[in-house]
Amino acid sequence: MFLSLLFLALSTTQPAAANPAKAPQQVVYPRPESEHDSRYLYDWEVLRTALEKTRARFGPYELRQASQFMSPARVTTEAAGPGSINLFVRATSAQLEQQFRPVRIPVDRGLIGYRLLLVRHEDLPRFAEVKSLDQLHRFSIGQGKGWVDVGILQAAGFKVVEGNNYDGLFSMLEVKRFDALSRSVDEALSEYDGWHKRFSFEVEPDLALYYPLARYFFTRRDAEGEALANRLEAGLEAMVQDGSLQALFMTYKGPLIKRSGLARRRLFRIPNPDLPPQTPLARSELWYRPQEPAGKR
Numbered sequence: 311m312f313l314s315l316l317f318l319a320l321s322t323t324q325p326a327a328a329n330p331a332k333a334p335q336q337v338v339y340p341r342p343e344s345e346h347d348s349r350y351l352y353d354w355e356v357l358r359t360a361l362e363k364t365r366a367r368f369g370p371y372e373l374r375q376a377s378q379f380m381s382p383a384r385v386t387t388e389a390a391g392p393g394s395i396n397l398f399v400r401a402t403s404a405q406l407e408q409q410f411r412p413v414r415i416p417v418d419r420g421l422i423g424y425r426l427l428l429v430r431h432e433d434l435p436r437f438a439e440v441k442s443l444d445q446l447h448r449f450s451i452g453q454g455k456g457w458v459d460v461g462i463l464q465a466a467g468f469k470v471v472e473g474n475n476y477d478g479l480f481s482m483l484e485v486k487r488f489d490a491l492s493r494s495v496d497e498a499l500s501e502y503d504g505w506h507k508r509f510s511f512e513v514e515p516d517l518a519l520y521y522p523l524a525r526y527f528f529t530r531r532d533a534e535g536e537a538l539a540n541r542l543e544a545g546l547e548a549m550v551q552d553g554s555l556q557a558l559f560m561t562y563k564g565p566l567i568k569r570s571g572l573a574r575r576r577l578f579r580i581p582n583p584d585l586p587p588q589t590p591l592a593r594s595e596l597w598y599r600p601q602e603p604a605g606k607r
Contacts, residue, residue, distance in 0.1 A: 334370040337361060337538065338395045340380045340388070343476040346504065349497060352562040353399045356417050357527065359554060360545025368541045381475065382456055389530060397538060401458040402524050403584045410528040411539045414590055415546040418496075419559055419598040423523040423582075424572060425459075426498035427451075427490040427514040428483060437490075437514045443578045446517070452479055452488035458584070459492065462521050466580035480509045492519065499566040518575040521582040524589055550595060559598070573600040 339357065342350055354375075361371045376394045388395045390409065401422055402412060429437055440446050447467050453460045455472040463470050471488040473479040480501070483491050491511075493501060495518075502513050527542050529535035549555035590596055 332369040334372040335361075335368065335538065335541070337371055337373045337397055339373075339375055339397050339399075340385045340395050341376045341378060343379055343381055345379075347476055348500065348504070350399065352496075352558070353417050353525075355562070356546075356549070356555065356558060357397075357399075357542075359558065360542050360549060362545075363548045363554075364541050364545040367544065382454070389528065396535065397527055397529050399525055399527050402526050402586060402589070403458045403461075404586050405584075406458075406528065407586050407588070409531070411531050411535050412586075413527040413529070413539050413542045413546065414524070414588060415526070415543065415550065416524040416590075416596055417527060417546075418494075418525050418563070419555075419596060420522065420524055421496060421559075421563060421567075421598050422494045422525050423521050424495045424598075424600075425492045425519040425521075426495055426570060427492055427517060427519075428480075428498055428501065428511050429490045429514045430483065430486070431510060431512050433489065434512060434514065437517060440517060441576075443580070446519075446578060449489035452482055452491040454479060458523070461584055462523070462580065462582050463492065465583050466521075480505050480511070483511055484509045490514070495570045495572055496563045496566045499569055513570070515571070516576055518572060518577045520577055520579050522585055522589070522591060523582055563598075567598075 337357070339354060342348075358373055361373060365371070376388075378394075380388065380395075382400070385395065385398050385400075386409075387393065389398050399417055400406065406412070427437065437449070443466075450469040450471055451463055452471050452473060453463065454476060455474050457472075460470050460472060471482070473482050473487075479491055482488065498513050502511070506512070527539075529539045529542075546555065549558075
């Protein structure tokens with residue numbers, strides 16, 4: 311009888327001893343290309359909010375940034391193997407989605423597809439004469455090496471000149487390696503504020519390009535990456551539903567969008583031949599669109 315009671319006591323207490331508190335999920339994101347690169351501050355705030363909204367369901371987490379600056383090529387290399395990061399954010403492509411696990415909710419609501427041109431002050435009159443996409447094709451466009459936009463612009467008939475690093479693109483514009491640097495609406499204004507006094511360029515005031523493009527969080531295609539991607543999907547969906555993603559977007563991007571005058575610009579639309587078919591274009595709540603007509607297309 312005593313042995314039976316002892317066995318029962320041990321069997322009921324053993325599971326509790328074998329079930330310690332859940333270890334925090336580790337989330338490590340990359341440091342940008344240089345100390346001047348502030349492009350990702352909004353993305354990491356979205357990431358933190360998505361993780362926080364899923365704390366009750368998925369448990370604690372530890373969020374930190376890698377210690378070293380990383381080029382896009384290094385980010386991909388580090389994320390692909392057992393490197394120093396397990397997550398990054400980037401404009402999507404078919405190749406990228408094959409290599410990594412995409413979280414198919416556009417972090418910036420597709421704003422990256424609305425492009426403004428950084429140009430030299432002396433060239434503003436030349437761009438003011440542009441009334442058609444064919445006329446815009448006369449100008450060479452600068453982009454970073456390996457950026458998804460390179461193939462999109464080339465497929466649309468543009469001559470594209472690639473720069474090896476982010477900071478160097480602005481000096482390349484100044485020394486006339488290309489005619490215009492194509493940047494998303496928010497990037498163009500932020501970069502103007504941060505760089506124009508040093509390199510003397512302007513945001514072209516009347517034109518804009520558009521192509522459908524999404525920036526996603528990406529994780530590794532392994533069990534750990536799938537677990538993190540599932541958590542982020544749940545968190546981002548919660549943010550879409552409660553309006554916090556839209557609110558963060560307007561806090562970070564709204565003033566720049568308003569300042570850009572995007573709704574009144576002449577908008578030229580070009581296709582994105584590398585846009586994966588799984589892109590959720592039909593979910594209108596995920597995408598930003600200007601409130602007013604953007605002029606001739």
